[in-house]
Amino acid sequence: MPARETEAIILKTFPLGEADRLVSFLGRATGRMRGVAAGARRIKNRYGSTLQLLSHVQVWYIEKETRDLVRIQQCEPLESFNKSQSDYFLSTGMAVVSEVAEIALPEREVSEPMFRLILLTAQEIERTGEWSLPLSYFAFWTVRLGGWLPRFDRCANCGEMFGARPGYFASWEPGLLCEKCRRQGMSAIHLAARELAERFTGERVDRIALTESMKPALRELREASLGWTEHHTERKLATRELLEKI
Numbered sequence: 001m002p003a004r005e006t007e008a009i010i011l012k013t014f015p016l017g018e019a020d021r022l023v024s025f026l027g028r029a030t031g032r033m034r035g036v037a038a039g040a041r042r043i044k045n046r047y048g049s050t051l052q053l054l055s056h057v058q059v060w061y062i063e064k065e066t067r068d069l070v071r072i073q074q075c076e077p078l079e080s081f082n083k084s085q086s087d088y089f090l091s092t093g094m095a096v097v098s099e100v101a102e103i104a105l106p107e108r109e110v111s112e113p114m115f116r117l118i119l120l121t122a123q124e125i126e127r128t129g130e131w132s133l134p135l136s137y138f139a140f141w142t143v144r145l146g147g148w149l150p151r152f153d154r155c156a157n158c159g160e161m162f163g164a165r166p167g168y169f170a171s172w173e174p175g176l177l178c179e180k181c182r183r184q185g186m187s188a189i190h191l192a193a194r195e196l197a198e199r200f201t202g203e204r205v206d207r208i209a210l211t212e213s214m215k216p217a218l219r220e221l222r223e224a225s226l227g228w229t230e231h232h233t234e235r236k237l238a239t240r241e242l243l244e245k246i
Contacts, residue, residue, distance in 0.1 A: 002062075003060040003061060003062050003073045003074070004030075004060070004061055004062070004063060005029035005058065005059070005060050005061075006028055006029045006030050006058075006059055006061075007027070007028040007029070007056075007057075007058055007059075007078065008025040008026060008027045008028065008030075008056075008057050008058070008059045009025065009026045009054055009055070009056055009057075009115065009118055009119060009122075010023065010024075010050070010051055010052065010053065010054060010055045010057060010086050011024040011025055011026055011053075011054070011098050011101050011102055012024045012053070012098050012099075012102060013030070013037075013051050014197065015039075015041060016036060016062060018041070019038070019039050019040075019042050019106035019186070020036055020037060020038050020039065020040060020041060021036070021037045021040035021041055021051060022034060022035075022036060022037075022069070023035050023036070023037050023040075023051060023072060024102060024112045025057075025059060025109075026101060026105065026111075026114070026115055026118065027059065028110075028112065028115050029110065030108065030110065031106070031107065031108045031109040031110045032101070032102075032105045032106070032107050032108065033061075033070060033071070033108060033118050034068070034069055034107075035048050035059075035069055035071060035072040036069050036070075036071055036072060036177075037051060037072045037075070038071070038072075043056065043074060046074070047075050048077075049077070049080065049082075050075040050076065050077050050080075051075065052080065052081075052082075052085045053085055053091065053094050053095065053098055053166075054081060054084075054085075054094050054097060054098060054118065054122040055077065055079070055080055055081065055085075056077070056078045056079035056080070056122070057075050057076060057077055057078055058075070058076045058078055059072060059074070059075050060072070060073045060074040060075075062072060062115050078209050079119075079123075081094070081122050081123075081125070083126055083127040083129065083238070084122070084125045084126045085099035087129075089131075090125055090126075090129065090130075090131060092131070092239070092242050092243065093125055093131025093132075093134070093135045093243075094122065094125060094235075095242070096131075096135060096139075096226075096237070096239045096240065096242075096243060097118060097121055097122065097135065097138055098239075099237055099238065099239045100138070100139065100142055100226070100229055100237065101114065101118055103229070103233045103235045103237070104142055104229060104233055105145060110245070111145075113145050114142070114145060117138060117141050117142070117145070118138070120134075120204070120205060120206065121134045121135065121137065121138040121205070122217055123206070124137075124205050124206055127206075128210070130210065132210070132215060132218050132219070132222075133205060133208065133210045133214070134205055135222060136196075136218040136219075136222040136225070137200055137205040138168060138205075138223050139221075139222050139225035139229065140197055140200050140221055140225045141200065141220075141230060142225065143225045143228050143229060144201070146229070146232065148174070148228050148229070148231075148232045149228075150174060150175030150228070151175065151193075152167070152175055152194045152197060152198075153177065154178075154182075154227075155167070155175075155176065155177050156173070156174065156175025156176055156177060157158075157175075157177050157178070157181040158178060158180065158181055160180070161175070162177045162178065162191075162194075165178070165179065165191075166179075166188040166189060166190045166191070167188070167189050167194070168182040168186040168187065168188055168189070169186060169189050169224040169227055169228075170183070170185055170186040170187065170227060171226075171227035171228075171230045171231055172231060172232065173186070173227075174228065174231055174232070176189060176224075187220070187223065187224075188220070189220045189221065189224050190216075190217070190220060192216070192217040192220075193216075193217040193218075193220035193221045193224070196214070196217045196218065196221055197221055200221075226240055227233070
């Protein structure tokens with residue numbers, strides 16, 4: 001059976017047996033898939049560092065109709081992110097990207113926009129040496145591409161316009177609520193964060209310069225977007241807790 005080929009991003013790997021690895025990857029032409037990389041846990045193996053988190057690679061694999069897992073035959077690097085992968089602070093941001101992609105993307109459903117978004121996010125984390133701006137951009141666009149983005153100008157409950165006043169969000173709510181409708185435990189998302197979301201819709205993240213004054217708005221927008229991702233996927237993000245400890 002001839003091997004198939006796709007450009008891919010490595011999302012996650014898991015130990016499998018004594019010497020193999022189970023690999024989750026997002027193929028540009030195939031969508032999210034899982035496969036077995038035989039012998040990948042051995043000290044000397046043909047995969048080298050290509051199976052690192054969010055590595056941009058070319059994958060050759062064999063697929064059989066009777067099996068859910070493909071067998072990875074070869075993996076060649078296209079772009080690596082060694083600085084981000086070896087730094088705890090940066091790799092934490094990369095891990096959030098990986099987990100969000102895992103829970104938000106259906107298996108074997110091609111998503112060119114998400115592929116480009118993940119790759120751009122990883123490139124920016126590597127280039128800038130920080131994750132707050134790229135990760136916030138990624139989280140916002142994941143919600144937008146998923147069709148989960150609520151109205152940012154009015155309350156999802158009563159319809160009252162926010163104006164310059166804050167809206168309020170929580171993981172268990174699909175939209176923003178006003179001061180009167182907010183429930184206990186909800187957090188504010190101020191006008192600056194909503195304006196930043198508007199900016200994200202029209203500018204690529206690699207053309208936006210990070211400033212110190214931008215960081216509170218980035219945090220609010222990121223937390224709201226991750227909360228909506230959890231709400232709509234009905235999955236809690238384990239890596240989200242790591243961000244709060246940094």
